[in-house]
Amino acid sequence: MSRDVFIAGAAIQPFGKHRGTATEELGYLAVSRLMATAGLEAGLVDIGFGGSVYGGSLLAQRVLQRVGISGQPVFTVENACASGASAVNLGWQAVASGSADCAIAFGAENLSSFGGGTLPLTTNDIEIAQGMVMPAAYAMRAQRYLHDSGADVESLTNVSVKNRRNGVDNPRAHFQKEVTSEDVENSRPVADPLRLLHCCPNSDGAAAVVLCSEQVATRLPGPHVRVAASVVRSGRFSTGYRDMTWPEITERAAGAAYAQSGFGPDDLDLVELHDAFAIAELLHAEALGIADRGKAHAAVANGEFDRDGRVAVSPSGGLLSRGHPVGATGVAQICESYWQLTKQAGALQVSDARIALTHVTGGGIFGVDNGACAVHILSNR
Amino acid sequence: MTNSFAPPTGGAVGAENFLTDGVRAVLRVTRCHNCAGMWFPPRDQCSTCASRDVTEELTSSSGIAYASSVVRIGPPRFQAPYVLAYVDIDGVRVLAHVDSSEALPPGTPVALRLATIGADEDGPVLSYAVAPIMKGEAR
Numbered sequence: 413m414s415r416d417v418f419i420a421g422a423a424i425q426p427f428g429k430h431r432g433t434a435t436e437e438l439g440y441l442a443v444s445r446l447m448a449t450a451g452l453e454a455g456l457v458d459i460g461f462g463g464s465v466y467g468g469s470l471l472a473q474r475v476l477q478r479v480g481i482s483g484q485p486v487f488t489v490e491n492a493c494a495s496g497a498s499a500v501n502l503g504w505q506a507v508a509s510g511s512a513d514c515a516i517a518f519g520a521e522n523l524s525s526f527g528g529g530t531l532p533l534t535t536n537d538i539e540i541a542q543g544m545v546m547p548a549a550y551a552m553r554a555q556r557y558l559h560d561s562g563a564d565v566e567s568l569t570n571v572s573v574k575n576r577r578n579g580v581d582n583p584r585a586h587f588q589k590e591v592t593s594e595d596v597e598n599s600r601p602v603a604d605p606l607r608l609l610h611c612c613p614n615s616d617g618a619a620a621v622v623l624c625s626e627q628v629a630t631r632l633p634g635p636h637v638r639v640a641a642s643v644v645r646s647g648r649f650s651t652g653y654r655d656m657t658w659p660e661i662t663e664r665a666a667g668a669a670y671a672q673s674g675f676g677p678d679d680l681d682l683v684e685l686h687d688a689f690a691i692a693e694l695l696h697a698e699a700l701g702i703a704d705r706g707k708a709h710a711a712v713a714n715g716e717f718d719r720d721g722r723v724a725v726s727p728s729g730g731l732l733s734r735g736h737p738v739g740a741t742g743v744a745q746i747c748e749s750y751w752q753l754t755k756q757a758g759a760l761q762v763s764d765a766r767i768a769l770t771h772v773t774g775g776g777i778f779g780v781d782n783g784a785c786a787v788h789i790l791s792n793r
Numbered sequence: 794m795t796n797s798f799a800p801p802t803g804g805a806v807g808a809e810n811f812l813t814d815g816v817r818a819v820l821r822v823t824r825c826h827n828c829a830g831m832w833f834p835p836r837d838q839c840s841t842c843a844s845r846d847v848t849e850e851l852t853s854s855s856g857i858a859y860a861s862s863v864v865r866i867g868p869p870r871f872q873a874p875y876v877l878a879y880v881d882i883d884g885v886r887v888l889a890h891v892d893s894s895e896a897l898p899p900g901t902p903v904a905l906r907l908a909t910i911g912a913d914e915d916g917p918v919l920s921y922a923v924a925p926i927m928k929g930e931a932r
Binding site for chain 2: 538600601
């Protein structure tokens with residue numbers, strides 16, 4: 413009914429501030445690079461998906477037609493921070509079902525055009541009308557997590573220090589500079605208890621992957637890895653009392669991905685998760701099952717999530733270093749994991765990396781943890 | 794007690810979702826009789842089980858803070874810094890401004906009020922908001 417799907421190439425247009433470069437140009441640069449490095453000809457591509465939040469109508473067509481992919485079915489996908497990973501999921505569905513042998517999925521975003529400050533939330537619900545911004549949502553989760561777990565603000569700072577350290581050697585990262593605990597704790601307050609260096613930067617960038625059948629993968633020159641699971645879930649809507657320190661959307665998406673792949677949290681060599689804010693790494697690590705409930709802060713402090721630790725978490729630097737061009741992030745996580753599993757990660761390499769999980773979640777709409785969450789598990793076996 | 798409560802006048806944020814007596818505020822919520830879901834803002838159909846066997850109720854004007862933050866960067870109309878809290882009140886969790894300069898510790902009892910939560914070109918922006926209840930203060 414469903415067949416194995418492989419990733420046979422990856423490319424990132426480095427993340428950072430590219431104020432004068434339109435979203436479609438960033439997407440084009442990533443896709444063009446992908447086709448060159450993967451040895452992929454346009455005629456081989458059966459279907460294309462492009463993820464973006466602010467990229468506008470028909471972004472995927474505007475990008476893909478520049479590299480000779482026109483005429484085929486092409487879709488532009490919007491799913492908040494999970495837009496790019498949702499595009500990958502749709503490419504995976506197309507190949508897994510047999511309706512396509514080869515798909516391109518990319519994500520692209522330019523946030524510089526909004527200037528500084530918090531990202532505009534365009535859904536205009538009752539919480540946004542009251543002044544909700546994304547840092548405030550995570551700040552309140554942080555306050556409650558620290559209250560319930562007994563951890564202190566230093567546990568948030570430790571996440572920023574680790575992920576910024578991981579990003580130093582990533583040429584695709586927005587920030588490639590270490591920070592100290594003092595730097596983090598002296599950075600300007602954004603939404604208490606979060607300070608600026610507890611928050612990822614708004615970035616511009618793009619990323620792209622090719623998804624294909626085993627037959628196509630073996631014809632392409634580069635190495636390939638198997639997509640062991642590809643899952644997207646929406647948030648469960650509730651305006652009643654609920655536990656905001658337990659992102660149930662992550663738990664459900666990860667649970668489905670573990671069931672689909674046959675792997676569990678103990679099998680993972682590395683995880684690229686949605687550390688848009690330092691607290692998010694703690695919440696999602698627990699919901700993914702790589703740390704016990706209320707204990708992720710101790711795992712970070714003990715070095716268990718370091719690149720050479722029990723399970724490497726955000727070895728690419730995470731959103732805190734790479735930055736967060738929202739629609740591109742989920743695809744970039746998959747690119748970074750592809751390079752890890754094919755031993756092309758250079759200074760970022762996690763030794764003996766065989767199984768990787770990527771997790772991206774987002775969407776500031778009221779009544780849900782997040783609007784959309786995507787989890788992928790990649791395996792080099 | 795709610796006889797003296799009426800919809801706010803003069804274009805408050807969320808005006809259709811709460812009543813006020815000029816000082817206190819109460820929320821319009823929906824209770825589902827099929828699955829016990831509680832909803833704010835009110836609705837015709839339960840968003841959990843899709844039942845239309847629902848009724849509208851008014852909350853009291855007191856609740857408990859679940860979590861809170863001082864927001865120091867935000868939309869201009871709210872004139873940061875401002876304080877937000879998630880407040881549990883009679884079965885619903887609601888985001889509201891806090892009349893305080895500090896974040897509320899989880900568990901803080903609060904009173905629901907009509908308050909100014911910001912300002913724009915048309916003047917003060919009114920809505921429901923919460924204030925911490927001090928020990929010994931009557932609700």
